[in-house]
Amino acid sequence: MNLQQHNISDNNFEQCIKCTICTVYCPVAAVNPNYPGPKQAGPDGERLRLKKFNFYDESLKYCINCKRCEVACPSNVKIGDIIQAARIKYSKKQPKFRDYILANTDLVGTLSTPLAPIVNTTLGLKPVKAILDGVMKIDHRRTFPKYAFGTFESWYKKVAKKQATYPGQVSYFHGCYVNYNNPQLGKDLIKVMNAFNIGVQLLEKEKCCGVALISNGLIKQAKKQARTNINSIRKSVLEKKLPVIATSSTCTFTIRDEYPHLLDIDNADIRENVELATRYIYRLLGQKKTKLNFKTGKKIKVAYHTPCHMEKLGWAYYSIELLKLIPNIELTILDSQCCGIAGTYGFKKENYKTSQDIGEPLFKQIEALDIDYVVTDCETCKWQIEMSTSKQCEHPISILANALE
Amino acid sequence: MKQNEITQSFDVIIIGGGATGAGIARDCSRRGIKTLLLERLDISTGATGRNHGLLHSGARYAVTDKESAEECIKENMILRKIASHCVEETDGLFLSLPEDDLSYQSKFVEACNQAGIRAEIIDPKEALRLEPSANRNIIGAVRVPDGAVDPFRLTASNVMDAKLHGATILTYQEVIKIIREQNRVIGVKVLDHKTNEIKSYYAPVVVNAGGIWGHNIAKLVDININMLPSKGALLIFGHRVNNIVLNRCRKPADADILVPGDTICLIGTTSSKVPFEEIDHMRVTPEEVDVLLREGEKMAPILAQTRILRAYAGVRPLVASDNDPSGRSVSRGIVLLDHATRDGLEGFITITGGKLMTYRLMAEWTTDLICKKLNLSAICTTATEKLPGSRESIEEISKKIISVPLTQRNSTIYRHGDMADRFSENTPLDNSLICECEEVSVGEAKYALNELDVNNLIDLRRRTRIGMGTCQGELCACRAAGLMSDMKKICTNRAKADLTSFLNERWKGMFPIAWGDTLRECEYTAWIYEGVCGLTSSSKK
Structure with missing residues (x-):
C-alpha cells in the first residue's frame, strides 16, 4: 500500500x-x-x-x-x-516595439545618459507624452524616471583604484537603475561599505538582470544576459571569493530565483552568495564588532514600504532593522502591499488604471502620514510612489549613508 | 408506498438507462416507435459510467476475439462521425516493454490488419516523441486508431435525441414487477423513487437492457440468464500525463490501458468475479490499487509521482453461453435474447454483453427485433444521423459564444458541442463559475438543471463535471446546491441531505487512495463542510 x-x-x-x-x-x-x-x-x-x-x-x-x-x-x-x-x-503574442524599448533598459539607458538633460526635458513635454501615448501606448499620465548625466560605471572608473586598496572587498551588482538613473545610490553604497573598511568592486561584465525582458516575453535575450551575469558572478564568487551584493531587491530576486525557475539557468553554486546590500550589512554588524559612526543630526521621519519581491525574499526585516540603527529616526512600517507599478507593467497604457488602482490604498496610507521620506529597496516602487504621492522616496542605503559621519 | 394506479401505454418499454438503453430509445424513437425508457437511478450509473472511456480501435481484441475487434473498429469510425463532441481522436500506442515478447507484435499487427484495424509499427523513438510520458525503455510500438469517449455525454446525447423524437425518459423508476398475461409480457410495474408511488406502464414489447442488473430483471419472470459479474477497478489521476492512449502489446491483462480522458487520465482495469449480492456496493481494495499503480508505472513511469484523484470499479455484464452452465466460455460479444424463442415468453427481449463501444450496434440489433415483433419495416438511421451536440464544428460554435471567457468557452464546447450556445445568456452571473477546476459556469449548470433530467447534485455532476476536478466538490458542491435551491429544483432541507450524499459519494472514491495531497484536500474539505458550513456528522450518515 x-x-x-x-x-x-x-x-x-x-x-x-x-x-x-x-x-x-x-x-x-x-x-x-x-x-x-x-x-x-x-x-x-x-x-x-x-x-x-x-x-x-x-x-x-x-x-x-x-x-x-x-x-x-x-x-x-x-x-x-x-x-x-x-x-x-x-503565449503567441509577439512583443511590441514598445515592449522592446521598455525592456531594453541597457540600450535605452546607454543612449539616454549622454543626452540626459535633453532626454529628461523632452520626456516631460506634453506633446511628447501624447505621441508616446498614441503611438507607443505608453500612458501619458506616467512620469519617467530621470536619466543621469553620465553613468555610474563611468564615474566608478575614477574611484576604482582607491576602492582596491581597502582590506576587505565585495562585488556590487549595481543594476540599470543605479547605472543610468541614480548613480548617487551606488556612491552611497560605496560610502557605507568603506565605513566597514570594505572596498567595492564591479563585476567583470554586468548586463541588465533581465526582469523586464522576462515580463515582456523576450526570453532569448533574457537568457543571454543571464548567462553573462552568471559567468561574471561565478568569477567573483568562485575565483576571487568575493560575494556579490546588490541594492535592487528585484535584481537580487531575479538572479537568485527567476534564473533557475523561469530561464532554466542553474545558479545553485553561487545563489547563496548573491544577496541584498542591507542583509549583507546587517549580518556584517552581527559578525564583526564594527560600529558605525552616525552624525548627531536632526530628527528624520521615514516610512518603510515593503516591495513585493522583498516580501517574497523575506528580507524586508534587514532593511528595517538597519534603519532602526539610525539615531533620531522615527520609523513607520507601511502595510505590506503592492504599489502597482510592477516594473514596466505600469508604463503600459492598457495597465495604467489597474496599476494605479492597485497602489491606491498604499498611496492613501502614505499621504496620511507626517513623514520626510518613504524608504524602499525597489527602484520602480520609488517611481510609482513619487509619481502618485507628494512624498520623495529613497533607498535605505542612501538614508544610511546620509546619517553616517 | 402509495398504490396509485397510474397507467400509460407505449409500443416499447426499455428497462435500463445505460448507453445501450439510451441507444435503443434513440433508435426506436427515430423509427417512429412510441418509446418509454425506465431507469431505477440516473442515466449512465451502471457499467456505462464506470469504465475507461476508451474509444477502442478493436486492437485489444484482435488476437483473441476477431468478431469483437471488427465490431469495435466499425463502431469506432461511426462514433467519430455521429458523436464527435463525445470523442477525442487521440490515437493509441501498443507498447512492448523489455519484459514483453516482441514476437507478439507481428502476430498482433497481422490480427489487426485482418480485422480491418489500421496498425502501424513505429520506431520506439518516434513513439516517445509522440508520447513523452511513455516508458523510455520500450522496445516496440504500434500505432492504432484508439481514442477517448465520454460515456456520460454519449448517453445524455442519445437520451436528448430520443426525447426530440418523442420518447419518454423516466429516471428513478425501479421496475419491481413485469406484468404477464399468459405467455406474454404486457407491461411493467415500477416504484417511483421520487414520489414513492407505484405505477404501471403497458407495451407489447419490453426490453431488458439492465446490464448486469438484467440478471435480476429476468428473474422477475423466472428466466435465468447465465451472467457472471466481473469487477473492473480503475484509478483516476489528477491531470493528463499522456495525450495518446497507452496499451501493453501483449495478451490482455490487468492495468494495461492508460486513457487520457478530458482533464484527467485513467489506468485500468482489473478483472475479478464478484457475487451478485455485491454488484450494488463495489469497493476498490488496497490490492487492486497496488496492481493498478505497479502495472501503470511500467507504461508511464511518471504515474508513480502523479496525484491520484479517485478509485472506482464497475461491473461488466459477462454472459456465459446457454449451453455452458459452468461459465468457462465467456464471451465479451453482444448477446441478444428473444425470450419468445428461447423461453416461450412473448414480448420480452434481453440485450446484454457487449461493450460501451458497441452500444449503438446493440441498439440497432435490438430495435430490428422490436420492429419485427411490431411488424414495422422502418430502417435504422443511427449510424449516419449525428447526435445533438455533434452537428456543428467547434469553430462555428466558438464564434457564436466568442465573448465567453476562453477557458470556460473551450471547456463547455468540449462538453456540450453545439449545445454550448444554448445555455449562455452571457450575463456576468451566468458566466461566473460554479466549478473552478473544470470551468463549469452557472449558465451551464442551469442548462443541465432545466434540460438534462437532473434530480440531484450527483446527476448534475454526470452532466457537467461539477465536482470531478481535483477539489472533488470542495468549492463547487455548496455553490451548486445553492443554485439548485435558487432554481427551486430542491428545497433547503433536501439540499442539505443532497450535499451530504454528494460529498459522501466523493469520499467513497477518494478513500482507497487517501494519502498525500489527496488526503490533505479531503481533510480541508471536511473542515469546510463540517467546521464552517455546519454539515454535521449525523447528516453525513
Missing part, C-alpha cells in the same frame, strides 16, 4: 488544495476583473493546459509577477512561476 508515499511530483501544482488564499492576496485580481486570479491562472489553468495548449488564456499577461500568491500559499505551490512559465511556453 502507499507505493506513492515517498514520491513528490514534479508538477508542483498538484499540491494545490484550492484554498484560494492566493487569490485573496493577489493585488491584480482585486482590481481587474479581466484577470482570472492566481489560482485559476496558475494551478487550475496548468491542469487545463496539460489537456490542450489552447486553454492558454492571454489574460495571464495581467499577472504582475509580484509573487505575493506564493508568499500566501500554505501548500508551497510556485503559483507565480507556473503563470510566468505558461506565458513563456504558450
Whole structure:
C-alpha cells in the first residue's frame, strides 16, 4: 500500500488544495476583473493546459509577477512561476516595439545618459507624452524616471583604484537603475561599505538582470544576459571569493530565483552568495564588532514600504532593522502591499488604471502620514510612489549613508 | 408506498438507462416507435459510467476475439462521425516493454490488419516523441486508431435525441414487477423513487437492457440468464500525463490501458468475479490499487509521482453461453435474447454483453427485433444521423459564444458541442463559475438543471463535471446546491441531505487512495463542510 508515499511530483501544482488564499492576496485580481486570479491562472489553468495548449488564456499577461500568491500559499505551490512559465511556453503574442524599448533598459539607458538633460526635458513635454501615448501606448499620465548625466560605471572608473586598496572587498551588482538613473545610490553604497573598511568592486561584465525582458516575453535575450551575469558572478564568487551584493531587491530576486525557475539557468553554486546590500550589512554588524559612526543630526521621519519581491525574499526585516540603527529616526512600517507599478507593467497604457488602482490604498496610507521620506529597496516602487504621492522616496542605503559621519 | 394506479401505454418499454438503453430509445424513437425508457437511478450509473472511456480501435481484441475487434473498429469510425463532441481522436500506442515478447507484435499487427484495424509499427523513438510520458525503455510500438469517449455525454446525447423524437425518459423508476398475461409480457410495474408511488406502464414489447442488473430483471419472470459479474477497478489521476492512449502489446491483462480522458487520465482495469449480492456496493481494495499503480508505472513511469484523484470499479455484464452452465466460455460479444424463442415468453427481449463501444450496434440489433415483433419495416438511421451536440464544428460554435471567457468557452464546447450556445445568456452571473477546476459556469449548470433530467447534485455532476476536478466538490458542491435551491429544483432541507450524499459519494472514491495531497484536500474539505458550513456528522450518515 502507499507505493506513492515517498514520491513528490514534479508538477508542483498538484499540491494545490484550492484554498484560494492566493487569490485573496493577489493585488491584480482585486482590481481587474479581466484577470482570472492566481489560482485559476496558475494551478487550475496548468491542469487545463496539460489537456490542450489552447486553454492558454492571454489574460495571464495581467499577472504582475509580484509573487505575493506564493508568499500566501500554505501548500508551497510556485503559483507565480507556473503563470510566468505558461506565458513563456504558450503565449503567441509577439512583443511590441514598445515592449522592446521598455525592456531594453541597457540600450535605452546607454543612449539616454549622454543626452540626459535633453532626454529628461523632452520626456516631460506634453506633446511628447501624447505621441508616446498614441503611438507607443505608453500612458501619458506616467512620469519617467530621470536619466543621469553620465553613468555610474563611468564615474566608478575614477574611484576604482582607491576602492582596491581597502582590506576587505565585495562585488556590487549595481543594476540599470543605479547605472543610468541614480548613480548617487551606488556612491552611497560605496560610502557605507568603506565605513566597514570594505572596498567595492564591479563585476567583470554586468548586463541588465533581465526582469523586464522576462515580463515582456523576450526570453532569448533574457537568457543571454543571464548567462553573462552568471559567468561574471561565478568569477567573483568562485575565483576571487568575493560575494556579490546588490541594492535592487528585484535584481537580487531575479538572479537568485527567476534564473533557475523561469530561464532554466542553474545558479545553485553561487545563489547563496548573491544577496541584498542591507542583509549583507546587517549580518556584517552581527559578525564583526564594527560600529558605525552616525552624525548627531536632526530628527528624520521615514516610512518603510515593503516591495513585493522583498516580501517574497523575506528580507524586508534587514532593511528595517538597519534603519532602526539610525539615531533620531522615527520609523513607520507601511502595510505590506503592492504599489502597482510592477516594473514596466505600469508604463503600459492598457495597465495604467489597474496599476494605479492597485497602489491606491498604499498611496492613501502614505499621504496620511507626517513623514520626510518613504524608504524602499525597489527602484520602480520609488517611481510609482513619487509619481502618485507628494512624498520623495529613497533607498535605505542612501538614508544610511546620509546619517553616517 | 402509495398504490396509485397510474397507467400509460407505449409500443416499447426499455428497462435500463445505460448507453445501450439510451441507444435503443434513440433508435426506436427515430423509427417512429412510441418509446418509454425506465431507469431505477440516473442515466449512465451502471457499467456505462464506470469504465475507461476508451474509444477502442478493436486492437485489444484482435488476437483473441476477431468478431469483437471488427465490431469495435466499425463502431469506432461511426462514433467519430455521429458523436464527435463525445470523442477525442487521440490515437493509441501498443507498447512492448523489455519484459514483453516482441514476437507478439507481428502476430498482433497481422490480427489487426485482418480485422480491418489500421496498425502501424513505429520506431520506439518516434513513439516517445509522440508520447513523452511513455516508458523510455520500450522496445516496440504500434500505432492504432484508439481514442477517448465520454460515456456520460454519449448517453445524455442519445437520451436528448430520443426525447426530440418523442420518447419518454423516466429516471428513478425501479421496475419491481413485469406484468404477464399468459405467455406474454404486457407491461411493467415500477416504484417511483421520487414520489414513492407505484405505477404501471403497458407495451407489447419490453426490453431488458439492465446490464448486469438484467440478471435480476429476468428473474422477475423466472428466466435465468447465465451472467457472471466481473469487477473492473480503475484509478483516476489528477491531470493528463499522456495525450495518446497507452496499451501493453501483449495478451490482455490487468492495468494495461492508460486513457487520457478530458482533464484527467485513467489506468485500468482489473478483472475479478464478484457475487451478485455485491454488484450494488463495489469497493476498490488496497490490492487492486497496488496492481493498478505497479502495472501503470511500467507504461508511464511518471504515474508513480502523479496525484491520484479517485478509485472506482464497475461491473461488466459477462454472459456465459446457454449451453455452458459452468461459465468457462465467456464471451465479451453482444448477446441478444428473444425470450419468445428461447423461453416461450412473448414480448420480452434481453440485450446484454457487449461493450460501451458497441452500444449503438446493440441498439440497432435490438430495435430490428422490436420492429419485427411490431411488424414495422422502418430502417435504422443511427449510424449516419449525428447526435445533438455533434452537428456543428467547434469553430462555428466558438464564434457564436466568442465573448465567453476562453477557458470556460473551450471547456463547455468540449462538453456540450453545439449545445454550448444554448445555455449562455452571457450575463456576468451566468458566466461566473460554479466549478473552478473544470470551468463549469452557472449558465451551464442551469442548462443541465432545466434540460438534462437532473434530480440531484450527483446527476448534475454526470452532466457537467461539477465536482470531478481535483477539489472533488470542495468549492463547487455548496455553490451548486445553492443554485439548485435558487432554481427551486430542491428545497433547503433536501439540499442539505443532497450535499451530504454528494460529498459522501466523493469520499467513497477518494478513500482507497487517501494519502498525500489527496488526503490533505479531503481533510480541508471536511473542515469546510463540517467546521464552517455546519454539515454535521449525523447528516453525513
